[in-house]
Amino acid sequence: MKRLLILEDETYFVGEGFGAKSSVTGEIVFATGMSGYQEMITDPSFKGQLLVFTSPTIGNYGINRDDHESMVSACSAVVVKNVARVASNWRSQQTLGEFLEKREIPGISGIDTRALTKKIREKGAMKASIIDMVPDLEHDFDQLRAIVLPTNQVQEVSTNKPYSIPGTGFHVVVVDFGMKQSILRELIKRDCHITVVPYNTSSEVILSYQPDGVMLSNGPGDPKDLPQVPEMILDIQSQVPVFGICLGHQLLSLANGADSYKMPFGHRGSNHAVREIASDTIYFTSQNHGYAIDQESLVGTDLMVTHVDINDLSVEGVKHKKYPAFSVQFHPDAAPGPHDGVSIFDEFIELMESEGKTHA
CATH class of the missing domain: 3.50.30.20 (Carbamoyl-phosphate synthase small subunit, N-terminal domain)
Structure with a gap:
């Protein structure tokens, strides 16, 4: 044929x-x-x-x-x-x-x-x-x-209604922008009680679940196609720990005053080298994104760069200077790909612990 x-x-x-x-x-x-x-x-x-x-x-x-x-x-x-x-x-x-x-x-x-x-x-x-x-x-x-x-890909791949995965540990609300199952698997390994909610869930509804932390998932498309989400993030980041992955990273950055841009051909694959600035450690990572955060746009915001790509020096991670919120552009869940960054899920658990949250 x-x-x-x-x-x-x-x-x-x-x-x-x-x-x-x-x-x-x-x-x-x-x-x-x-x-x-x-x-x-x-x-x-x-x-x-x-x-x-x-x-x-x-x-x-x-x-x-x-x-x-x-x-x-x-x-x-x-x-x-x-x-x-x-x-x-x-x-x-x-x-x-x-x-x-x-x-x-x-x-x-x-x-x-x-x-x-x-x-x-x-x-x-x-x-x-x-x-x-x-x-x-x-x-x-x-x-x-x-x-x-089309520009409505997130709407097409997000869950239509909330659902829960029982666990005995911290209660994490996952905002589903097109979530990979491997993210849930990593949270389950850490005994988290998980509530998955649609991409357009309001901050009031998210906080009504009384979460110990909120995760912003990966997903397709341009982060600027979701103009209502940054407002939600601004409401929750001062009240509970927030962890963003890929699209979630871009949305956290936009919420705090940064800007995004479309990359020429993106990062997609399982062999992208990333440097963690604080420890000067190199991770080989799984990535899948066509947009990135403009590093210059972070100047004057409350975000600091934590990770950069080795090849093109693009922003691969940020951390809030005042609130317990951070994000990475790559996929620490490593599906497919190397497991160098999987410990970032442990950092999220430690962040919830340090905020004095109690188990669900």
């Missing part, structure tokens, strides 16, 4: 279709890392995006029920050089192609992903479509350029 991957700059690639037999349009991005494709495909932060894997072969160890990061559709499409038709792993329950077909996610293989990645690095993330072979590409390029990508 021959298919086309077309970009808005009028570049196109011919490949073989697999997975769902549908056409799709979205922002095309690439992710590095040789493994972890299941976690990335099911990560809600990829909502609406065509996901390019830089590793040359994807799908070799199949799909299993335990490694999903969400049960909702995440990325819009999968782009690979080679797709493994046979999976070899004792946990495997289906092939990648079978999984994508069931999730109604189209895939395309046989693509020169090295050339495609170099183009994205050179020109930045752009709109792209996967379509059937057509005689008139010029018409399709015109249509692609005219498409306006």
